[in-house]
Amino acid sequence: MDNESREIVRLWRVYRTIHQLCAHRGYLIAQNELDQDLEKFTGLFASHGKVE
Structure with a gap:
């Protein structure tokens, strides 16, 4: 898992x-x-693969 994917998952968990x-x-x-x-x-x- 690359850094961008980890960041997306982390932000999704925060959102949830x-x-x-x-x-x-x-x-x-x-x-x-x-x-x-x-x-x-x-x-x-x-x-686009990263959080905007």
Whole structure:
């Protein structure tokens, strides 16, 4: 796994954790954001192979 891929996975985990934390604290978070997998995250935020 190259550095860019590791960075994408790390940022996806941060994204997922923050959304889960907010949902657990009572904030309204869309279910599709909570269920977003790595593939969807990469398509939205890193479509060129690195986070923009």
